[in-house]
Amino acid sequence: MARLGATLTLSLSLGLSLAGAAHGEPQRTSLNASAWVTGPETKVRLIGFAPGQGGTLYAGLQIRMTPGWKTYWRAPGEGGGVPPLLTLNRGSRNIKRAVMLFPAPVRLADLEGDSIGYRDGVVLPVRIARHAVSRRARLDVDLFYGVCRDVCIPVQVRLAIDVPPGGVNSANVPERLAAALDALPKTVTRDRLPRLEGARLIEGPKRRLEVTALFAANAKAADLFALAPPGTYLPMARRGRVVVGPQRVGPGLRGKRVRFKIPLRGSVDLKTLYGQPLTFTLVSERGSTQQVWSFPLR
Secondary structure (H helix, E strand, O other): OOOHHHHHHHHHHHOHHHHHHHHOOOOOOOOOEOOOEEEOOEEEEEEEEEEOOOOOEEEEEEEEEOOOOEEEEEEEEOOOOOOOEEEEOOOOEOEEEEEEOOOOOEEEOOOOOOEEEEEOEEEEEEEEEEOOOOOOEEEEEEEEEEEEOOOEEEEEEEEEEEEOOOOOOHHHOOHHHHHHHHOOOEEOOOOOOOEEEEEEEEOOOOOEEEEEEEEEOOOOOOEEEEEOOOOOOOOOOOOOEEEEEEEEEEOOEEEEEEEEEEEOOOOOOHHHHEOOOEEEEEEEOOEEEEEEEOEOOO
16 A cells, blocks of 8 residues: 555645645535546546435446546455545534445555555435425535545545436436446345355354355356454455366356455454455455355354
């Protein structure tokens, strides 16, 4: 990563325009996009909209970066980093809730350890719930995130976009937002891969969490990212190893079994993992899913 502490002074001086955007009134542009806010090695804007369920809508946080730069998933990984944080401002109107979502990330190799995130650019969907669907609304948010290469630069911006009343025609959804929504990890079903097959905690000198998952037989890349509840740390899984080759795993489905090992170092108290919901995100170019697993209390 990313020598964050060593670059804070430089980063804040470079980002004066971002600080102004974060605390002043954001610029207005078209109904379907906010103005770009530009900072060192990055620029960001809000784009809209896509229909959701129960009267919700989706907007998108479109982040562009200088080629070779990266930003992070909700857990940055072993190399460290700055996970994005979205906060509603008082300038929001008729907004009940705004939740930032994360498309399937990738493993990013780094001299100081692997990290998890996105390179060059990403659109992070924002699910919007309104108090009154029939009335106009305004989404006004602060976004804090980091962009990193040899150094890591913290960025804070203020963004706003007007939200139309009622619903949104699915034919008018911006292509980038539609792609980001499609890249969100899906719920596991019987006819969908990848999916978890099993997990076990192994005690002893080489304490570890082993996870076995089924991926599509023709998936060229398979990865797993694990999250524990707040206050419990889980290291990154080592790269997976195919343990059983392609075979029939369900009606019309051919899959392969991939095993991942998560080393549980001395700082991880094994007892804290029992009875806790662990979230596993399974990622490949053939699709991604998210599944919760827990080990019964002992």
